Amino acid sequence: MLATHSDSQACKLLGRSLGSVQAERRALGIKKVGSAAHPHLEEIRTAYTTTSMTVQEIAEKYGVNPQYVRKRAHGRKWQRPDNPAMKTSDLSGAALDTWVAKAISKPPGAAYSSSWEAGGPLIEKERIHVAPMPGKGWVWCAVVVSESTKGAWQEGRTPLIAAMRALVASRYGNDLPD
Incomplete structure (x- = not known):
């Protein structure tokens, strides 16, 4: 029954609370009904x-x-073919590192978004404010706070990702050029 009925249906049929139904599902390794991805x-x-x-x-x-x-x-932030603009907030990994290198006029190759040796000094040099945001589930947020450069708040799952996105956004904006 737990595998074939929704939470509310299982609660009514078993006469139990929502928490106990969900706990039993977790204990038995049963995924939430309807949570499986469509086969196509x-x-x-x-x-x-x-x-x-x-x-x-x-x-x-x-x-x-x-x-x-x-x-x-x-x-899942799928992009339609008629709207191919890449967003700064979508950058991660090597693509983010490449845009950071471009923003600071350096050759690509350094792992700015994952290495404190590469990205850490940029936080101080570029005056990037980084902080965890408790109201957003402790996601990291960052913004460039320079007099000559205007940046937008950017988020990331790590301080370096958020900071590097903020750096790129301060140079190119939220929509990246082709």
């Missing part, structure tokens, strides 16, 4: 990001509700 999710993503099909056409082709496609696309 990757194909839906490909259709959304590489074709000119409408959301309605994609939904009909894969037998899903159009809202399912919209929610997946928004939650």
Whole structure:
């Protein structure tokens, strides 16, 4: 029953609280009902990001509700082919490091977003304010606070990622040029 009914249905049928139903599901290793990804999710993503099909056409082709496609696309930040602009907030890893190198006029190659040796000195040099935000689930936020450079608040799962995104945003804005 726990594997086939929603939380509210299981609570009513078993006469138990929501917390106890959820705890038993965790103990038994049962995932929440309806939490499994659609078997064609990757194909839906490909259709959304590489074709000119409408959301309605994609939904009909894969037998899903159009809202399912919209929610997946928004939650996973899928980009439509007609809107290819990359956002500073989406940068991570090597792509973020490359943009940082470009922003400070250095050749690419350093791991600014993952190495304190490379990225740490930039925080002081570029006057980047970095702080955890308790109201946002302790995600790290950063902004360049220089008189000559105006930056926008950026977020990241680590202080270096947030700081390097803030540095890139201060030079290029939230929408990166091609």
